[in-house]
Amino acid sequence: MEDAEDPIFLKSETLKQYVATVCVSLGAICTGCVLAWTSPVLPQLVQENIITSDQEGIVGSMLALGSLISALPAGYLADKFGRKKTLISLAIPLLLNWIFIVFANGALMLYTARFFAGIAAGAMCVCAPMYIGEIAEASIRGALGSFFQMFICTGILLTAVFGSFLSWLHLSILLGIFPIIFAIGMFLMPETPFYLVKIGNLNEARRELRYFRGETYKHVDRELREVEKFVEEANANKAGIKDLFSSRANKKAIISGIGIMIFQQFSGINAVIFYTVTIFKSAGSALSPDLATIIVDGVQLGAALCSVMLIERANRKFYLRLSSMGMCVCLAALGVYFHLQLNGVKASGLGTLPLASLVLFIVAFSMGFGPVPWMIMSELFAPEIKGLASGLAVMTNWICVFLVTFTFPLMNTHLGGHITFYIFSIIMIIGTIFVQCFIPETKGKTLQEIQEILNR
Numbered sequence: 001m002e003d004a005e006d007p008i009f010l011k012s013e014t015l016k017q018y019v020a021t022v023c024v025s026l027g028a029i030c031t032g033c034v035l036a037w038t039s040p041v042l043p044q045l046v047q048e049n050i051i052t053s054d055q056e057g058i059v060g061s062m063l064a065l066g067s068l069i070s071a072l073p074a075g076y077l078a079d080k081f082g083r084k085k086t087l088i089s090l091a092i093p094l095l096l097n098w099i100f101i102v103f104a105n106g107a108l109m110l111y112t113a114r115f116f117a118g119i120a121a122g123a124m125c126v127c128a129p130m131y132i133g134e135i136a137e138a139s140i141r142g143a144l145g146s147f148f149q150m151f152i153c154t155g156i157l158l159t160a161v162f163g164s165f166l167s168w169l170h171l172s173i174l175l176g177i178f179p180i181i182f183a184i185g186m187f188l189m190p191e192t193p194f195y196l197v198k199i200g201n202l203n204e205a206r207r208e209l210r211y212f213r214g215e216t217y218k219h220v221d222r223e224l225r226e227v228e229k230f231v232e233e234a235n236a237n238k239a240g241i242k243d244l245f246s247s248r249a250n251k252k253a254i255i256s257g258i259g260i261m262i263f264q265q266f267s268g269i270n271a272v273i274f275y276t277v278t279i280f281k282s283a284g285s286a287l288s289p290d291l292a293t294i295i296v297d298g299v300q301l302g303a304a305l306c307s308v309m310l311i312e313r314a315n316r317k318f319y320l321r322l323s324s325m326g327m328c329v330c331l332a333a334l335g336v337y338f339h340l341q342l343n344g345v346k347a348s349g350l351g352t353l354p355l356a357s358l359v360l361f362i363v364a365f366s367m368g369f370g371p372v373p374w375m376i377m378s379e380l381f382a383p384e385i386k387g388l389a390s391g392l393a394v395m396t397n398w399i400c401v402f403l404v405t406f407t408f409p410l411m412n413t414h415l416g417g418h419i420t421f422y423i424f425s426i427i428m429i430i431g432t433i434f435v436q437c438f439i440p441e442t443k444g445k446t447l448q449e450i451q452e453i454l455n456r
Helices: 015-036 038-047 053-081 083-089 091-102 107-135 141-163 168-175 177-187 193-198 202-213 220-235 241-245 248-265 269-274 276-282 289-313 316-342 352-367 372-380 383-414 417-438 447-454
Strands: none
Touching: 015 038, 015 091, 015 107, 015 141, 015 177, 015 202, 038 053, 038 141, 038 168, 038 289, 053 083, 053 107, 053 383, 083 091, 083 107, 083 177, 091 107, 091 168, 091 177, 107 141, 107 193, 107 372, 107 383, 141 168, 141 289, 141 372, 168 177, 193 202, 193 220, 202 220, 220 447, 241 248, 241 383, 248 269, 248 372, 248 383, 248 417, 248 447, 269 352, 269 383, 289 316, 289 352, 316 352, 316 372, 316 417, 372 383, 372 447, 383 417
């Protein structure tokens, strides 16, 4: 009866959950900045003879190398030292990246800088979604999970905008401010109640859970008992490589989590972004390459912002299917355009096809396969394997980034743009089937309920 009489006490406050998500997502802005930095800067570095054109690819690939190395250890460190401390520590390699760049006098310092940036980016992709997933209540976890991708897009757009009128040196100094802001923001945020329960600090876990849910929230103790029971069951198992496949739930989570990361990158998103300027030129646009990049990055951010507002209005699988099917159509349209161009076919209005396809592709990606894989990664894995499994999923993601960005120029040269985009389109058909068959629905479910679904 008390619950019925005082319904206000049954609802939690969400403001502090949003604030904490924004603070941790500042790390995603830092990640977006290091991802996009090469686009406006590398031509300037070559022009100033700081690096040669042959060294451009190495500067870019060092980011992926650093990310591959840090992904697995990041999960272990987050489990051992806590999500908050691990996230704050990532400001160190981010700052080292910008310091080495600012004082760079040759390729070696830039290689070192980008390697440090990769270490931070890879670990950020593991720890930030983990933190968000553990502080968010089920009703808004989808929206909060979308922040990570949205803030990455924000970092990419900021870099494109500032890079269009700043020198590489001034741009690097400016971007070096963001890791400091991120570290301060995370320092002011509490540790996740989930991790505090895991290490046996129940009093502090209760205090931090009340902080996130609000002083008037009545069911803090009940929610804490659910988390405690969940963690106790998880701690009964040893976490090692073999434990990734020790239960039906873990096997299904690994297949779903890693599979969705593979299809995220093999959608060709990085290949399409790489090809942006060429597509705009093919469309007969008079836009400068810098402005074209800003437009595309702006569309990506706008779509990511829409996904935050819409993600809880339908199931995760709906958005993934809609996203993969949309990307499939857009990629096929790009393939058709280059096929017709190869055969010398000229039709009125054909020049608008690649531009429209590119913009719609970005929208489709940002509404599903952009944010949802990171969201699902934070939801699927049981506590005893979360650190290791998240690291493995992120490492897989960065391997795919490297493979796609490395093979795309080769495919485009030897197979042609039409066949290249046809291949990506076919991959998204397979991705749609994978989503339907292997991805569990997690919308509105607690972490414990998700594990129960996976065990069926």
